[in-house]
Amino acid sequence: MQKSKCKLRKWKLEDVDDLSRALNNPKILANLRDGLPYPYTQADAKSYIELMLNQDETNTFAFAIEYEHKVIGSIGAFRQQNIHSHTAEMGYYLHEDYWNKGIMTDAVLQLCEFIFHNTDIIRIYAEPFETNQGSCTVLEKAGFSFEGTLHSHALKNGKLLNMRLYARIKEQ
Numbered sequence: 001m002q003k004s005k006c007k008l009r010k011w012k013l014e015d016v017d018d019l020s021r022a023l024n025n026p027k028i029l030a031n032l033r034d035g036l037p038y039p040y041t042q043a044d045a046k047s048y049i050e051l052m053l054n055q056d057e058t059n060t061f062a063f064a065i066e067y068e069h070k071v072i073g074s075i076g077a078f079r080q081q082n083i084h085s086h087t088a089e090m091g092y093y094l095h096e097d098y099w100n101k102g103i104m105t106d107a108v109l110q111l112c113e114f115i116f117h118n119t120d121i122i123r124i125y126a127e128p129f130e131t132n133q134g135s136c137t138v139l140e141k142a143g144f145s146f147e148g149t150l151h152s153h154a155l156k157n158g159k160l161l162n163m164r165l166y167a168r169i170k171e172q
Helices: 013-023 042-053 103-118 133-141
Strands: 007-009 060-067 070-079 087-094 123-126 145-156 159-169
Touching: 007 103, 013 042, 013 070, 013 087, 060 087, 060 103, 070 103, 087 103, 103 123, 103 133, 133 159
Parallel strands: 087 123
Antiparallel strands: 007 060, 060 070, 070 087, 123 159, 145 159
């Protein structure tokens, strides 16, 4: 088995500086859903960390991505509701200095393994913007299947964008 490139762990309040540095980048924010402020301050980071620490751990699986003893990103999956309660939507981001090193693929694999071995979730999906080729590649390398294009699915920065639907199903 290959050694992990990164470590997933619960958030700590001491992660405020690293988190605010990672998210203070318009290139990262351009590929995330709206709602994150720019600039992303230490107060914003503290609020997010506190929120994640207070979530129901049976529905929210939120982790800091640690590399060389520093938080360089975030990954999480969120259980869906009603008839989709065995499904989770995944999202993630990584500090730009660590792109193209295989770290995010490793983090996605670790999160999938954790969820599939510790919960009743059987399907994890993600919806990156079609223009975010890096994220699409991460999902493909992590064993996700491309299920289709969601046409005109999001309005981001005044532009109507397509999204791609990827999913990974728990092996029976």
